[in-house]
Amino acid sequence: MKNNPDAIIIGAGVIGVSTALELTSAGLKVLILDRGSVASGTTSAGEGNILVSDKEPGPELDLALRSRNAWFELDEAIGGGFELEAKCGVVVARTELGVGKLRRLTTAQRQHGITAHDICSDELHELEPNLSPSIEYGTYYPQDAQCQPMLATARMLSSIKNRGGEFISGATVTGILVQGGRVSGVVTNRGRFSAPVVINAAGTWAGPIAELAGSYLPIAPRRGFILVSVPTRPLIFHKVYDADYVANVASNNSDLQTSAVVEGTKSGTILIGASRERVGFRTGIDFTVLRILAQQAIELFPILSDIQLLRAYRGFRPYAPDHLPVIGEDPGIRGLWHNAGHEGAGIGLAPGSAQLLSDGILGKSSFMSSDAFSPSRFTAELAK
Amino acid sequence: MIINHQILVLGGGPAGLNAAKYAANAGADVGLIDSGVRLGGQYWRHTGDISVDHAMHHNFDQGSLLIDAVLTNPQIKVYLECQIWSVSIVNDSIVLRSLFQIFQTQKLIIATGAYDRSIPFPGWDIPGVITAGAAQALLKGSGVIAGKNIVVAGTGPFLLPVAAGISRHGGNIVGVLEAAYKTSWVKGITTLIRSPFKIVEGFGYIKTLRKNKVELRFGHAVTAAHAGADGLLESVTVANIDRNFNVKSTYSLKCDVAAISWGFTPDTSIAGALDVRQRVNHDGSVIIEVDDDQRAIQSNALIEIYAAGESTGIGGSELALAEGAIAGLAAAHDPGISNQLRKLRRRAQKFAHTLSKVYPVASGWQSWLTSETLICRCEEVTYQTVREAAEELGAIDARGAKLMTRCGMGMCQGRICGRSISDLFDGNQVDRIQFASRPIITPITLGELAQEGLL
Amino acid sequence: MITFTFNGVELFAISGQSVSAALLTNNERITRYTRINNSPRGLFCGIGVCFDCLLIIDGKPNQRGCITMVQSGMTVEIQK
Numbered sequence: 001m002k003n004n005p006d007a008i009i010i011g012a013g014v015i016g017v018s019t020a021l022e023l024t025s026a027g028l029k030v031l032i033l034d035r036g037s038v039a040s041g042t043t044s045a046g047e048g049n050i051l052v053s054d055k056e057p058g059p060e061l062d063l064a065l066r067s068r069n070a071w072f073e074l075d076e077a078i079g080g081g082f083e084l085e086a087k088c089g090v091v092v093a094r095t096e097l098g099v100g101k102l103r104r105l106t107t108a109q110r111q112h113g114i115t116a117h118d119i120c121s122d123e124l125h126e127l128e129p130n131l132s133p134s135i136e137y138g139t140y141y142p143q144d145a146q147c148q149p150m151l152a153t154a155r156m157l158s159s160i161k162n163r164g165g166e167f168i169s170g171a172t173v174t175g176i177l178v179q180g181g182r183v184s185g186v187v188t189n190r191g192r193f194s195a196p197v198v199i200n201a202a203g204t205w206a207g208p209i210a211e212l213a214g215s216y217l218p219i220a221p222r223r224g225f226i227l228v229s230v231p232t233r234p235l236i237f238h239k240v241y242d243a244d245y246v247a248n249v250a251s252n253n254s255d256l257q258t259s260a261v262v263e264g265t266k267s268g269t270i271l272i273g274a275s276r277e278r279v280g281f282r283t284g285i286d287f288t289v290l291r292i293l294a295q296q297a298i299e300l301f302p303i304l305s306d307i308q309l310l311r312a313y314r315g316f317r318p319y320a321p322d323h324l325p326v327i328g329e330d331p332g333i334r335g336l337w338h339n340a341g342h343e344g345a346g347i348g349l350a351p352g353s354a355q356l357l358s359d360g361i362l363g364k365s366s367f368m369s370s371d372a373f374s375p376s377r378f379t380a381e382l383a384k
Numbered sequence: 385m386i387i388n389h390q391i392l393v394l395g396g397g398p399a400g401l402n403a404a405k406y407a408a409n410a411g412a413d414v415g416l417i418d419s420g421v422r423l424g425g426q427y428w429r430h431t432g433d434i435s436v437d438h439a440m441h442h443n444f445d446q447g448s449l450l451i452d453a454v455l456t457n458p459q460i461k462v463y464l465e466c467q468i469w470s471v472s473i474v475n476d477s478i479v480l481r482s483l484f485q486i487f488q489t490q491k492l493i494i495a496t497g498a499y500d501r502s503i504p505f506p507g508w509d510i511p512g513v514i515t516a517g518a519a520q521a522l523l524k525g526s527g528v529i530a531g532k533n534i535v536v537a538g539t540g541p542f543l544l545p546v547a548a549g550i551s552r553h554g555g556n557i558v559g560v561l562e563a564a565y566k567t568s569w570v571k572g573i574t575t576l577i578r579s580p581f582k583i584v585e586g587f588g589y590i591k592t593l594r595k596n597k598v599e600l601r602f603g604h605a606v607t608a609a610h611a612g613a614d615g616l617l618e619s620v621t622v623a624n625i626d627r628n629f630n631v632k633s634t635y636s637l638k639c640d641v642a643a644i645s646w647g648f649t650p651d652t653s654i655a656g657a658l659d660v661r662q663r664v665n666h667d668g669s670v671i672i673e674v675d676d677d678q679r680a681i682q683s684n685a686l687i688e689i690y691a692a693g694e695s696t697g698i699g700g701s702e703l704a705l706a707e708g709a710i711a712g713l714a715a716a717h718d719p720g721i722s723n724q725l726r727k728l729r730r731r732a733q734k735f736a737h738t739l740s741k742v743y744p745v746a747s748g749w750q751s752w753l754t755s756e757t758l759i760c761r762c763e764e765v766t767y768q769t770v771r772e773a774a775e776e777l778g779a780i781d782a783r784g785a786k787l788m789t790r791c792g793m794g795m796c797q798g799r800i801c802g803r804s805i806s807d808l809f810d811g812n813q814v815d816r817i818q819f820a821s822r823p824i825i826t827p828i829t830l831g832e833l834a835q836e837g838l839l
Numbered sequence: 840m841i842t843f844t845f846n847g848v849e850l851f852a853i854s855g856q857s858v859s860a861a862l863l864t865n866n867e868r869i870t871r872y873t874r875i876n877n878s879p880r881g882l883f884c885g886i887g888v889c890f891d892c893l894l895i896i897d898g899k900p901n902q903r904g905c906i907t908m909v910q911s912g913m914t915v916e917i918q919k
Contacts, residue, residue, distance in 0.1 A: 037780045044787045150787040154777035169780060230795060230827055230901055231874055267763070267790060268874055272830075284659060285823045287472055287481070294834040305831030308901060311797065311824055419887070421908060426886060431855055499888045509891075511868040511881030518885025521905070526860030527853070615879040616868050651888075761883070761891060764875040795890035795901070800883075827901065 005031035005166070007197040007361070008186055010173050010209055012036075013043040014153045015339050016201030018350040020165060021156045022358035030165040031193060032157070033186070035172040039153040042203050042346065045315025047226060047263070047271050048149045050348040053089040053116070053141035054245060057108045059372035060324060064345065065113055066367050067352030068143055074351055078159045082152035083266065089144030090127055092135050092300065093243045099137045102243040106139050115142050130235050130303045144239055146263075149347045176213035176336070183213065183335035197361055199337045204318035206326070206340035215330050218378055219341045221316035223277045225289050227297070228311040231268030235303060239263045242300065245274075256289060260296035262304070270307065272297045274344065276317070285312060319343040324373055327353050328360060331376035337361060338375045385485055389415035389461070391715045392480065392489040394468065394654070397425020398701045399693025399708035400495030401450050406712030407493075408459035410720075415487060416460055417480070419467040423451045425497055426517060427701050429524040436527055439553075463487075469828045471654045476686040478658070483832060491688045491715045494655065494672060494680070495708060498648035498694035501669075503745065503804055504759050504767070505752045507609030508644075512617025516546045516645035529555035531641030535620055537561040537606040538645040539743040541700075544589035546643060551596040558639050560593065561604040561622060563629065563646075564743050606642055607631060607752040617642060629748025646745050649803055650695045656821025658682060660689055664813045667740050668803060670820040671697045677721065678711035690715050698740065703732035750808065759808070760801045762794020770808065781815040782806045797822045841911035858904035858915060859885065859892050870894050870904055871918035893918050 007023055009016045012034035020030040034040065050068055055061040075084045093099040106116040117140040124138045125131055157167055168190055175187035176198060185194035200217075202209040210217040245259035258275040265271060275289045290312055298305050320326055320341040330336040339357045342349050356373070359366035393404045396418030404416040416423075424430055428447030430437040438444050454460055466482045471492075473479070480487040500515035507513065512531065516538060519530040533556050536547040547560045593600055605625050612618035619638045623631040647667070655662050655672050661681040665671045672680050672691040680689040692711040693704035706729035713721045753759075755768035773779040773788040782805040785791055791805055792798030798805070802819040809815070841854050845867055852861035859882045862870070869879040870892045883891040887906035895916040896902040904915075 037784050038778050039787070040784070150784075151777070154773075154779075154788060157778060158776055167778070169778075227830070229830070285470070285472060285657060287470060287474075291833055291835075294830045298830060298834055305834070306829055308827035308829050309824060309833055310795065310827050311793075311822075419906070433855070499884060499886055502884075509878060509880060511870075511879050514882055515884050518882055518905070521885040522857075522860050522863065522882075526856040528856065528860040528864055530863065761880075761889065764873055764878075795893070796888060800889045 005029045005193070005195045007031070007199060008033065008193055008195040009199045009201055010186065011041075011201035011203060012038045012153070012157065012167060012169070013041050013201065013203050014039065014149050014347055014350045015203065015342060015353060016199070017153045017156045017160070018354035019199055019201055019339050019357055020160050022354040023361070024160050024163050024165050026358060026362055030160065031195065032160070032165065032167040033171040033173060033188060033193070034167075034169055037169040038157050038167070039150045041205070042315050042317060043153055044150045045313060046149060046344065046347060047261070047273055048147045048152075048347050049239070049345070050145040050147060051089060051239070051345070052109075052114050052143045053091055053139070056105065057112045059368065060345075060349075061109070061112055061114070062368050063349055063352045063356070065143070066355070067349050068145060070351035070355065071145065071147065074156070078155055081155050083146075083148040084152075085146050085266070086142070087144060087146040087239055087263070089141035089239045089241070090124070090138055091141065091241055091243050092124070092131070092138040094135055098243045102137070102139060105243075116140070128237060128240060130301050131240070132300060132302055135300070146239065147347065152347075173209060173212065176209070178213055178333055178336075181332070181334055183333055197335050197337065199339060199357070201339045203340055203346070204316045206318060206338065210330070210338065213330070213333055213336055215332055215336065216378060217326060217338060217340065217375065219318045219320055219326065220278065221281055222319045222343065223275070223279050223282060223314060223316055224273065224344065225275045225285070225293065225312055225314050227272040227290060227293055227309055228313070229270040229272075229304075230308045230310045232270060232307055234264055235307075236262055236264040236270060236301060240300060242296070256292075258289065258292045258296060260293055260300060262297050262300055269310070270304070276344070281316060285314065317343045318346075322377070325349060325353060326375050327356050327373035328370050328375050331379050387415065387485050387487050389413055389487070389489050391415070391491045391493065392417065392478070392487055393493040393495060394480070395425065395495035395497055395693070396420065396423040396462070397495060397497045397693060397704065398427055398450075399497070399704035399711070400425070400493070401454050402705045402708030403493045403495055403690075403692050403712035403715070404454050404460050405450065405457065406709045407716040408457045410713055410716035410718035412459065412716040414460045415463060415489070416454065417463045417466050417468060417482075417487065419465065421465055423454060423462065423464070426521070429521055431525060431527055467826055468654070469826045470824060471657050473658065473684060473687065476684060478687055478689070483828065490686065492690070493711050493715055494689065494691040494695050495693045496651045496654065496695050498650045498698060499799070500645040501647045501649045501745070501803065502644070502800055503646050503749050504757055504801065505607055505609070505749070506754050506757045507611065509758050509761050510609050510611045510617045511615065512640050513609050513642050513644065516542055516643045519550060519641070519643035520546050523549050523553065529553060530643060531639070532556060533558045533639045533641070535559050535561065535606060535637060535639045535642045537604075537642060539563040539745060540645065540647045541586065541739060541743070542645060542648075544586060544593070547598060548589035548592040551598055552592050557593070557596070557598045559622070559637060560598060560600045561606060562600065562602050563605045563625060564602060565627060566602040568742055605629065606644055607634065609642055616640065625748065627746065629746040630751055647740070647743060648694060648698045649799070650698060651799075652695050652820055653822040653825050655680075655695075656817070657823045658689060660691075662817045662820070664816050665697050667698070667745075668807060668816070669698065670816050671695065676726070677714035678707055679714060688715060697736070699732055699736035703729065703736055706732055747807065759805060760791035760794060762796050763790040765789045765791040770805070774809070779809070781809050782811045782819050783815055785809065786819070792819065795827070841909070843909055843911065843913040843915060845915045846917055852909045854909070854911070856909050858894065858896065858907045858909045858913070861909040862904065862915070869917065
């Protein structure tokens with residue numbers, strides 16, 4: 001690198017690259033490092049969800065709503081090419097208890113700016129003709145959207161490169177340089193790089209990166225599987241999932257939680273997510289999990305019973321104990337910023353998180369307070 | 385229903401048959417699983433009609449003897465038409481799932497063989513362009529000649545028996561085009577001399593072709609295929625190529641079938657799911673790494689996985705038989721693996737290695753591609769799209785290209801295009817191995833997956 | 840000899856043949872049209888690996904003609 005960058009971003013996933021794009025737009029010169037290539041971690045292992053429907057009122061919902069709109073602005077700004085689609089969500093409830101919970105959630109969400117139409121049988125089956133006839137209640141979320149995260153990240157990265165930013169793949173960070181409580185650069189297998197600002201956007205692997213600087217982030221992997229069908233004629237037209245999914249996302253149980261999220265894609269395949277398990281970085285495929293996902297998907301859409309499964313893949317979502325992302329400056333090391341721990345919502349939350357972090361670095365006021373996401377919330381835990 | 389066997393052998397070709405036979409003779413209780421309707425694999429594929437089969441194969445005696453030995457052995461239970469869709473390790477046992485059965489064992493012998501290697505070229509998706517293996521399977525398995533005017537092309541010793549077989553049974557071969565240069569045979573001649581059987585076999589094919597006035601050209605390849613108004617293959621462009629596969633001159637050849645193969649690709653689909661160590665062979669294919677007893681390397685001490693035949697590297701039937709025998713004996717914990725057997729294997733390995741040097745696939749094939757040429761047949765991804773992923777989106781490997789363009793993501797799960805995409809990116813070991821891993825080996829319906837009792 | 844139908848037309852086949860072999864014998868080379876470009880496809884690898892010879896067999900889509908044995912009375916259709 002001829003000139004020292006203004007900021008080094010560790011991780012070329014959707015979070016790191018959208019942060020770098022935000023900083024580039026603000027006039028900073030960025031250097032992005034990744035031990036793999038662009039979007040080679042969790043970013044490429046998800047469905048590309050940009051959801052507001054699955055969030056309970058609170059700071060994460062505010063962040064999700066801003067991000068959702070920012071995705072559409074970004075689509076305009078960089079000329080598209082990442083399959084952004086206002087796919088819309090349909091959340092269904094199958095039990096009386098579920099209906100009650102869903103109606104309470106939508107009432108609260110509407111007060112926070114979410115468009116959520118409570119719908120009944122006829123409307124529901126008009127939206128999704130193949131939905132099980134036994135399902136009578138649901139909510140329609142027109143703001144839920146979707147993109148192809150790999151392409152989105154790659155397109156953002158090429159926009160950054162066009163504006164003078166740099167990316168080095170295959171660069172594993174082995175050390176973070178700190179002098180007098182201030183970060184000064186990083187050490188990698190590809191050399192040493194100096195910058196006054198270092199951003200930890202290493203996702204599921206953000207904990208070990210924080211450790212390199214002598215800091216602490218309790219981010220751990222939560223394993224998820226996704227089933228992919230063979231291409232079919234269009235059968236499912238929105239993102240459809242059971243209201244129980246919201247409870248699963250927020251669950252603190254380490255056991256397996258599954259709640260099928262079913263959707264058709266432009267390529268003709270049907271995707272079925274999403275399991276959540278805390279089993280570390282366990283490799284291999286657990287066929288019990290796949291079976292449960294298939295069962296739940298068929299309960300929603302009986303027609304899927306005859307559709308063939310083609311592939312299954314796995315990803316590790318980065319989660320923090322309180323399920324909120326970590327966005328902000330390290331409490332102990334000046335100039336070290338974290339943007340990680342977005343769990344299964346990283347694609348959806350990326351542009352908002354990037355904006356929040358960038359505003360923080362530049363000392364500007366932002367669209368919302370980042371207090372709830374502050375890395376300092378773990379300091380008390382560390383003291384124990 | 386859960387079926388237990390001391391040893392399970394997956395694949396009923398030469399390696400799997402011999403593994404089952406040797407393990408059973410050593411006293412083990414063996415289950416032999418194959419997806420086909422008859423044993424024999426691709427090599428000894430047959431119709432089941434004895435008179436036809438002996439006419440189709442120049443040397444079917446060895447195969448039918450071995451198949452009979454396996455079928456009549458009370459220690460071996462054979463499961464045919466049994467397509468395994470997934471394999472995993474559950475509670476320190478190896479579990480294999482087919483649609484109707486679940487198999488459980490502590491010892492698995494992988495003998496899943498190989499399939500024809502294809503490389504993309506303009507028009508390779510036109511109906512009528514097939515692999516040499518497809519032409520062979522039609523002839524040996526169904527007694528059908530693939531077309532009226534057939535070109536056989538590509539590289540490797542397999543082209544000769546395919547062309548000779550078709551010719552002998554009345555098919556019209558309009559040309560056999562071997563990409564390797566005739567002079568390159570000299571490189572391997574010392575080893576070839578040590579395997580007189582192979583020499584005799586090869587001369588037999590050439591004699592058949594000569595007798596039927598079939599032209600055999602070295603240093604030539606099919607570099608494009610062209611469809612007629614009906615969308616079917618009408619002609620191919622034949623190129624005189626240099627040793628790097630660059631085109632020197634071309635001519636057109638009319639045909640309704642072009643049977644083209646560039647050697648073989650080992651089928652190691654299940655190795656990834658079992659966390660078995662794989663590596664990239666000298667020819668760029670992904671193979672299962674094995675020790676001197678054909679034992680694969682994996683971390684669970686309570687199970688044993690062996691591999692034999694083409695899944696450990698392309699080597700032909702003699703090597704497959706030797707590896708199968710050793711794997712069978714080793715899995716049965718028989719101490720009597722003879723030095724003679726190991727010597728036989730070493731000789732066959734050497735022969736295979738020499739052959740692969742005689743028939744290299746040089747990188748010049750990439751110059752045959754046009755921007756519209758499909759790289760991935762399933763998802764219809766063109767060369768231009770793949771190049772854009774590399775140049776504009778920063779894809780540096782096959783995995784990146786797959787996630788950005790969907791190449792290798794379709795129904796065949798990259799079995800056909802994976803190796804070529806890795807070659808286009810000059811992919812590293814990890815990338816090639818990752819691309820060859822397919823935890824869902826073959827599609828099953830979600831309804832079947834949802835059934836209880838799956839493990 | 841047995842009979843099966845291809846796109847509603849009755850064809851002859853020999854028992855024990857694959858569907859692909861039976862179709863070729865009857866001079867039928869196209870098994871499907873592709874999803875994106877609507878291009879014709881037929882037999883390619885011949886041994887169940889490439890998924891190009893996909894057909895609708897007895898009402899089930901995505902069946903590989905090369906590894907399915909032809910049966911008397913089978914209905915086979917081009918997949919689009």
